[in-house]
Amino acid sequence: MTVLGAIALPQLPPERLRGLVEDADAAGLEELWLWEDCFLTGGVATASAALAWSRRLRVGVGLLPVPLRNVALTAMELATLHRLFPGRAIIGVGHGVQDWMGQVGVRVPSPMTLLREHVTALRSLLGGERVTVDGRFVHLDGVALDWPPPSPAPILIGASGPKTLRLAGEIGDGTILTAGTTPEQVRAAREVIGDGRLVVYLHTATGPDADERVEGERVRWGYPSAVDRAATGDAAAIAEQVRRWAEAGADTVVLQPTPDDPDPEGFVRFAAREVRPLL
Structure with a gap:
């Protein structure tokens, strides 16, 4: 069965x-996804708070930009999340937006x-190994976590281009595809x-001005058309569109509201209470 999530935009x-x-948890939303976007909110801080404020909600972070983060620190933070909230944290990592990485002085040539x-190092650390590596960018000397996760911690990779997709399939436990990805x-x-888990974000808008707001997203992202790149309408119309992305191979479809959505709290309730039962 397709998992349905929603994004709380930064x-x-x-x-x-x-x-x-709290609204998402009470409404029965399966997954709430958060972003670590420069220069808005931090992914681990918001995920930890969201997990603490909820009882059953799974919380995804899609994604943590690896240039910003020393791998040992990433491992420490993720291990802590997985031990505090077993089975409820879903973490993705990726390249990050290269212009932003350049702004903060961490853009790399490869x-x-x-x-x-x-x-590779993160997986070993989360697996409880003592890691020594002297790579081109990652350097660890006998590093091991004192509190690794008690069970395997899946690592998702954000990808769009063919090289990163291949890498995600090779070393990741799943892949996150950005909104605007067609079926x-x-x-x-x-x-x-x-066979890894495939998560796809889907531009979504409901209400009387839904088409106008999605058109704004089309212009913002430079899509030639919103067809096959967004879902608009009432719950039945959006559920029908979600099924198309699921039939194309997505295990999880995450509804992404427009930044100017007038009611973000209402959006997550709509996803859980009106769209989910139709899938």
Whole structure:
């Protein structure tokens, strides 16, 4: 069965996150996804708070940009989340937006090499191993976590281009595809990554101005058309669209509201109470 999630965009002021999380949890939303976007909110801080404010909600972070993070620190933080909230944290990592990485002085000449080294070391650390590595970008000397997760901690990788998709299929436990990915592109990605979990974000808007807001997203992201890149309408119309992405190979479809959605809290309730029962 397809998992349905929703995104709490980082444009939401942090002080409003608790109310949205509590609404999502009470409404029965399966997964709430958060972003670590420069220069808005931190992924681990918001995920930890969201997990603490909820009882059953699974919380995803899609994604942590690896250039920003020393792999030992990433492992420490993720191990802590997995021990505090077993089975409820879903963490993705990726290249990050290269312009942003340049702004903070961490852009690297080979993002693919960094991602491979980071994920490989991260997996070993989360697995309780003592790690020594002297890579091009990742350097560890006998590092081991005192409190590794008691069970395997899946690592998802954000990907779009063919090289990163292949890497995600090779070393990741799943792949996150950005909003704007068409069903046909989902099918192509599934062929590359194989059997790992496939998460796709889907631009979504409901209400009387839904088409207008999605058109704003189309312009913002430079899509030639919103067809096959977004879902609009009432719950039945959006559920029908979600099924198309699921049939193309997505295990999880995460509804992504527009940044100007007038009611972010209402959006997560709508996803859980009106769209989910139709899938």
